Amino acid sequence: MFKTLSAAILCVVVIGPVTAQRVRQPREVIEAYRVCQRFQTLMAENLDFDRAFEATFTKDASRRREIAIAEGEFGDVDLGKVDDTTLITAFKARMQILYLMLPLASPDSNEEEALFFPTQIKAIFERKPPPTPEEFPVYTQQLESDATNFRTHLNQLATRYPRVAERVRKFKLDLSRPPKPPASRVQPLTSYSKGHVLGPDEKYYQIGDYAVIREGKQMRIIGIRFFSKLF
Numbered sequence: 001m002f003k004t005l006s007a008a009i010l011c012v013v014v015i016g017p018v019t020a021q022r023v024r025q026p027r028e029v030i031e032a033y034r035v036c037q038r039f040q041t042l043m044a045e046n047l048d049f050d051r052a053f054e055a056t057f058t059k060d061a062s063r064r065r066e067i068a069i070a071e072g073e074f075g076d077v078d079l080g081k082v083d084d085t086t087l088i089t090a091f092k093a094r095m096q097i098l099y100l101m102l103p104l105a106s107p108d109s110n111e112e113e114a115l116f117f118p119t120q121i122k123a124i125f126e127r128k129p130p131p132t133p134e135e136f137p138v139y140t141q142q143l144e145s146d147a148t149n150f151r152t153h154l155n156q157l158a159t160r161y162p163r164v165a166e167r168v169r170k171f172k173l174d175l176s177r178p179p180k181p182p183a184s185r186v187q188p189l190t191s192y193s194k195g196h197v198l199g200p201d202e203k204y205y206q207i208g209d210y211a212v213i214r215e216g217k218q219m220r221i222i223g224i225r226f227f228s229k230l231f
Helices: 002-010 027-046 049-056 061-071 084-104 110-116 119-126 133-160 162-176
Strands: 011-015 020-024 205-207 210-215 218-224
Touching (some): 027 205, 061 084, 084 133, 119 133
Antiparallel strands (some): 205 210
């Protein structure tokens, strides 16, 4: 699969009104596409964000912490007093909940919305971060429980209702598709805008919805842009 993806990315033919131009991507860009595809392949298997995160995201502890702060949406609580493990666990749980929710997004009717999001499930999305860092560990445990309960709910719906099973199947199929190769040479960017994940001069690649960096000998994901997945 990766060999096929590499070939598609390395040599993209752009069809114009008169001529065809061959676009050759740098090896680093091909590797960036591979790690994005790896993330999507793992997610498509069982929607396990923790597993996909550990396999493809940055291994740098400080970057992981900054990703959690930048993308966790934890309100105004003083996260400086929350330890790395608790903070990153909370971030993973929130992302897990989001991915489990996506197959149920945009119900077709009020009746379907009530089926997909009953009161106990709505409470998961209405849960607010705690006002103090001392309460954050308990909040993190609750998020983990929420993610487990939501997975159970989704599995039960998919077992009982063919239309939910089809939504899940289609979502996984869409996830398994490789990121679309670009029609032009991908250039590295700087000034990453999400928090303090990168310094202003550190380079990254925007590969579709993913931000990717070189970390040692490997390319690693540092962020996912979700607005295009939600609409």
